[in-house]
Amino acid sequence: MKKGPIGKVSRSQTVTTYGPGSLYELRTFKGGAIANSVIVAGTHLWPVDEMQEVSEPTLAASLGVDRFLMPPSAEDDDNPVPVPAYRFPEWLECNECHRLGHVNIRFDEEIDAPPKCSANDCNGYGVPTRLVVACHPGDGDASGNSPGHIDDFPWTWWAHSQSGETTCKSPEIYLEAKGKKAGISGLVVQCKAKDCGASRSLEGVFNKDAIAxxxxxxxxxxxxxxxxxxxxxxxxxxxxxxxxxxNIYFPVSASAISIPPLSSKLIQEIVVRGRPILNSLKQDHADGKAIDREMYINLFQNGIPGFRRYERDQIGMAMDILLENAAAGGQKLTEAQQKDRERQALTHDSDEDQLEDDFENKVVEDYDLQKAHLLKDYLELLAKVHRLREVRALRGFQRIESSPVADSYSQACAPLSKFPEDWLPAIETRGEGIYFELSKDRLAEWETDEAVLTHIAPLVANYLRYCEDRGIEDIDMDLVAPGYLMIHTLSHLLIKQLSLECGYSSASIRERLFYGRSEGEQWCGVLLYTASGSADGTLGGLVRQGEPENLDKMMASSLENARWCSSDPLCIESAGQGVDALNLAACHACSLVSETSCEQRNLLLDRALLVGTPDNPEIGFFHDYLHGDNH
Structure with a gap:
């Protein structure tokens, strides 16, 4: 592993695009050629002592760790804290003679310069080879595991694979462009060793069974x-x-919205800055000892800078909440259970007396909702989230393809560390949002309509085949329920429209879907919120769009846009498109958004469930509005 920095990534990228196991490329040296390609090292090598803790006790317990740590920041140019990485792929190609090989074998390592080709009379330098190989979790294995294995392309084997030999005594491998074919098919891997000359074109190299x-x-x-x-x-x-x-890297992350009482900034400070005192308090409580409240309050007030601004009874109340949380076994939840708790917070006004809290919610009065032409008939509830905080942790990653997520808290993924760790990398983002739920009566009637169920049958079949091919036994059929597909698509259309109305880029707006049933109650809602690590996420523009008259106009515009796609009639008549045909009428031209905004990586979408099809407009949930007399 070469010492010294090779580039910069933001904190949020470190738990998304460039987490452990991802490939990072830096264009530098010699007019912008790629001189470095590295794979980000596992978290067992990260500078833990230089990393800041993030508080979200419930999510930590649900993921089986004690804490979250924020990746080092690249913003401090005077004292940067690096995240280690290894050179990958290990094979390099000379930009002059096109010889392939490793550093210290075919290339000489240079200081502050790319590796130099060691061939005689060659002034070239090594650039990373363009191909790698990885195993697919669905190939020959029904376990559903996602190990993340990745390796160099077998250049020597490929060159000799059609000669009857797998290699020769002293292979000299070159990659040359020959013939008239463009792209990868026009490249030939050749062994120029004495008495060899074996070669093979790269044509067909991406076929499933190309590597034997x-x-x-x-x-x-x-x-x-x-x-x-x-x-x-x-x-x-x-x-x-x-x-x-x-498709080299798909991060697997898990998130939670901070809700009362753990959304209190005082509790967050105790967890992060007062951990030694808190651990002692928890241990005394677990051992059944009598808690000396005054002593612990004094320790917090006097031992943590800035804590004197809190009243003693506030600190005591925070201690009680944290002890109750610890006594409940850390409240280990599934993602569905966590969302149920969030929904309870989103459907009620937050406590106005709560001081310095990261969650502030206001449910719109039904009287105001009835003034909106579209919303009054289709919405059960509307809430404006003036302030929220999300913690997003990286659990692992997948390669080649990502799967629809039923529970991101337990989704199979490759490990981040060589050894078990008591922490995961995470970031916290603050923002604002809009939450609404669709009419329960309308939803119940529409979801059981035979025409609707017949329409989504091809997608259901594609989903079941996808699960069968990957050995998934615990299949969540809610992911292909009409209501889930419909609210998911509506969410995407609103994200696109919000980016035009409130000034946020669509990539900075996330969705959080709430769909389920419990004790005879059904709900179908979505939280659309900003997710920024800076103050940019709390500008107020999104909450203003949550006013009934504004949301009414925006939803009407979204539905009008959904009635036609530039790819129609192919899109609206599709029986399956996208990855594994897990979308129906949804493509880049009409319904897809940034993958960072979507819970399901742009899968499980169908705008026909909103607006209907030309042949069957009645299957659209909003059919009565779109074809009514008042429209």
Whole structure:
């Protein structure tokens, strides 16, 4: 691993795009050629002592860790704290003679310069090779595991694979452009060793069965190839991928909205800044000892700078809440259970007497809702979230393809660390939002309509086939329920419209879907909120769009836009499109948003469930509005 910085990424990117196991490329040296391609190292190598703690006790307990740590910031140029990385792929290609090889074998390491080609009379330098291989969790394995194995493309094997030999005594591998074919098919891998000359074109290299050997179980983000624990047994076949392909890395994250009482800033400060005192308090409580409240209040007030601004009874109340949370076993929840708690907070006004809280919610009066032409007939509830805080933790990642998420708290993923850790990397974002739920009576009647169920049958079949192919046994059919598909699509349309109305970019607006049933009650709602690590997330523009008259106009515009797509009639008549055909009438031209905004990576969408189809407009949930006399 070469010492010294190779580039910068933001904190949010470190728990999304560039987390452990991801590939990072830096264009530098020689007019912008890619001189460095690295894989971000596992969290067991991160500078834990330099990282700031983030408080969200319920989410931490649900994910089986004690705490969250915020990745180091790259903003401090005078004292940057680096996240380690390893060179990957290990094979390089000379930009002059196109010879392939490793550093210290075919290339010489240079200081502040790319590796130099060691061939005679060559002044070239090494750039990362363009191909890698990875195993697919669905190939030859029904376990549903996602190990994240990735390795260098087998250049030597490929060159000799059609010659009857897998290699020669002293291979000299080159990558050259030959023939008239463009792109990857016009490249030939050739061995120029004496008495060899074996070669093979890269045509067909991306075929599923192109590489006739099994995965070696290499996990380069955990260490070098010879380190203990870096490789693990694996017999899956491998697939060839472009080094810069978007399907190299899919982060698996889990999030929670901070809700009372743990959304109190005092509680957050106690958890982060007073952890030693808090741990002692919890231990005394667990041991059944009598708690000396006055002593602990004094310790918090006098031992933590700035705590004297809090009243003693406020600190005492915070202690009681944290002890109650600890006594409940840390409140380990599934994602559905966490969302149920969030929904309870979103459907009620927040306590106006709560001081310095990261959650402020106001439910719109039914009287005001009835003034809106569209909303009065279709919405059960509308709330304006003036202030919220989200904590998003990185649990792991997947390669080649991502799966629809039923429970991100337990989704299978590759590990971030070589060893079990008591923490996960996370970021906190603050913002504002709009929450609404659709009419329960309308939803119940519409969801049981035979025409609606017949329409989504192809998507349901595609989803079941997807689960069967990957050995998923605990199938969540709510993900393909008409109401879920409909509210998910409506959410995307509103995100697009909100970006035009309130000044936020669509990528800065997230969705959080709430769909379920419990004890005879059904709900179908969505929270649309900003997710910014800075004050940009709390400008107030989104909450203003939550006024009934504003949301009414915006929803009407979204539905009008959904009636026609530039890809129609192909889009509206589709029986399955997108990854594994898990969308119906939804494409980039009409319904897809930034993947950072979507809970399901732009899957499980169908705008026909909102507006109907030309042949069957009645299946649209908003049919009565779109085709009514007052429209």
């Amino acid at each position: 050997w099994s995965c070696k179980g290499y996990r380069p983000w955990l260490g070098s190839r010879n380190d203990d624990g870096t490789c693990e047994p694996c017999e899956r076949p491998v697939r060839t991928l472009l080094r810069g392909a978007s």
